[in-house]
Amino acid sequence: MTLQLFNTMSRQKEVFTPLAPPSVSLYTCGLTVYDYAHIGNLRAFIFEDVLRRVFVANGYTVKHVQNITDVGHLTDDGDSGEDKMEKGAAREGKTAWDIAKFFTAAFREDAAALHIVLPALMPKATEHIPEQIALIEQLEKKDFTYRIDDGIYFDTSKLTDYGKLAQLDIAGLQEGARVEKNVQKKNATDFALWKFSPAGVRRDMEWNSPWGVGFPGWHIECSAMAMKYLGETIDVHAGGVDHIAVHHTNEIAQSEAVTGKPFARVWMHGEFLLVDGQKMSKSKQNFYRVTDIIEHGFDPLAYRYLLLGAHYRSKLNFTWAALKGAQQAYDKLITLCAGWEEGGSVLEEFRVQFLAALNDDLNTPQALAVLWEMVKSSAEPADKKTTLLAMDELLGLSLFSKAEALRTHLAELGGKMEVLIREREEARAEKNYERADALRAEILHMGIQVEDSAEGPILKLARA
Numbered sequence: 001m002t003l004q005l006f007n008t009m010s011r012q013k014e015v016f017t018p019l020a021p022p023s024v025s026l027y028t029c030g031l032t033v034y035d036y037a038h039i040g041n042l043r044a045f046i047f048e049d050v051l052r053r054v055f056v057a058n059g060y061t062v063k064h065v066q067n068i069t070d071v072g073h074l075t076d077d078g079d080s081g082e083d084k085m086e087k088g089a090a091r092e093g094k095t096a097w098d099i100a101k102f103f104t105a106a107f108r109e110d111a112a113a114l115h116i117v118l119p120a121l122m123p124k125a126t127e128h129i130p131e132q133i134a135l136i137e138q139l140e141k142k143d144f145t146y147r148i149d150d151g152i153y154f155d156t157s158k159l160t161d162y163g164k165l166a167q168l169d170i171a172g173l174q175e176g177a178r179v180e181k182n183v184q185k186k187n188a189t190d191f192a193l194w195k196f197s198p199a200g201v202r203r204d205m206e207w208n209s210p211w212g213v214g215f216p217g218w219h220i221e222c223s224a225m226a227m228k229y230l231g232e233t234i235d236v237h238a239g240g241v242d243h244i245a246v247h248h249t250n251e252i253a254q255s256e257a258v259t260g261k262p263f264a265r266v267w268m269h270g271e272f273l274l275v276d277g278q279k280m281s282k283s284k285q286n287f288y289r290v291t292d293i294i295e296h297g298f299d300p301l302a303y304r305y306l307l308l309g310a311h312y313r314s315k316l317n318f319t320w321a322a323l324k325g326a327q328q329a330y331d332k333l334i335t336l337c338a339g340w341e342e343g344g345s346v347l348e349e350f351r352v353q354f355l356a357a358l359n360d361d362l363n364t365p366q367a368l369a370v371l372w373e374m375v376k377s378s379a380e381p382a383d384k385k386t387t388l389l390a391m392d393e394l395l396g397l398s399l400f401s402k403a404e405a406l407r408t409h410l411a412e413l414g415g416k417m418e419v420l421i422r423e424r425e426e427a428r429a430e431k432n433y434e435r436a437d438a439l440r441a442e443i444l445h446m447g448i449q450v451e452d453s454a455e456g457p458i459l460k461l462a463r464a
């Protein structure tokens with residue numbers, strides 16, 4: 001079966017073949033650890049996690065690297081504004097080093113709650129300063145750099161294809177850049193490779209370099225670390241759509257200026273999570289965290305289910321009502337799965353359709369449609385269970401362990417729960433809602449939350 005992926009560079013779906021099969025090199029731009037990840041950031045990482053699972057399902061071994069940005073990312077994504085890390089440190093009354101450590105650990109927890117498998121290799125920008133300096137030196141030798149008061153910059157006019165990823169209108173950008181904040185820059189699109197520490201200011205994070213004390217620009221870290229760990233040309237480079245115009249464009253410029261080779265063969269970008277039609281972002285203060293989802297009584301994996309219902313290249317507007325719907329669908333799968341026996345065989349026809357959907361540029365909504373068709377089919381429950389669990393290898397919804405927990409709890413209750421559920425169904429059929437509610441309370445007392453659906457009651461372990 002062929003795997004097709006949409007390549008931002010060519011603006012079309014392409015049949016995917018790695019440079020050195022069966023290995024796939026995957027570089028994903030990681031979190032800037034100056035604050036907690038919000039669920040919008042986590043949408044990007046879930047998309048990448050599904051991508052990785054799809055590679056594995058196609059028989060590839062994935063060499064995945066995701067960086068941790070712990071220095072150099074400025075508040076405006078350009079080269080002015082404050083360093084997000086230093087700003088975060090001031091906000092928390094700690095050092096930039098302390099907050100990097102703290103928010104990296106918090107990110108790992110959030111990722112675990114969402115069943116995102118993080119790569120073993122998560123290099124930090126601050127631990128790769130010599131590599132970044134070496135890359136800037138190579139650029140300097142090739143005459144791509146120039147020095148101005150606040151740092152060493154990349155001269156984008158020296159590349160004929162600068163901006164190809166975003167199809168940037170360079171002439172238009174120059175024209176529109178009359179109010180450029182940095183008047184010394186030669187071109188509006190030029191970007192910092194190395195920034196000098198401001199005179200008289202002692203930053204938490206600064207290093208000596210051949211050009212003076214300072215810190216690396218944001219983009220150079222990804223070029224340096226991707227090339228160090230994955231080679232000069234990587235198979236797939238991914239991130240959120242906000243990276244297309246600046247960050248990935250500049251990663252390409254500096255990497256290809258040094259190597260003369262394509263930096264990545266496929267560029268993939270996940271769309272935004274919105275709130276009230278606006279991008280969820282820390283700067284807009286319109287964000288939710290994983291802990292907010294939990295505090296609202298939802299399972300983080302219901303959020304994962306919600307995301308899978310939208311294609312990664314479509315914007316998704318987050319609402320609590322939509323999350324509620326996702327939670328119900330998710331709980332229904334667990335209830336069904338808990339009630340089905342094991343030991344069946346995979347329903348091949350559904351498995352093939354399911355993988356075909358994911359192989360079509362990760363069409364997760366279509367894959368979920370196939371999943372539900374299978375679940376509702378008249379096939380043997382044991383076969384359905386085996387098929388569902390095989391599908392979940394790609395979705396990462398933890399269905400097996402959730403269903404096992406529910407099954408074990410129900411088994412511990414012996415036949416009591418079954419009797420109560422049946423009595424409640426009878427009460428509902430007689431429209432005796434008072435009795436049905438009393439039974440719901442009794443059931444809850446035994447650690448099970450019950451909800452009604454067209455296909456019968458949905459059972460769920462109540463939270464302690």
Ligand code: AMP
Pocket residue numbers: 029030031032033039040041042043044069239240241242243270271272273274279280281
């Ligand atoms: P940052 O920490 O800002 O570098 O962002 C980490 C990742 O989250 C990047 O891949 C961003 O593109 C992505 N991202 C940021 N905001 C959103 C959002 N609202 N929806 C989806 N992805 C986002």
Ligand code: ZN
Pocket residue numbers: 028029030222247251
């Ligand atoms: Zn990057």
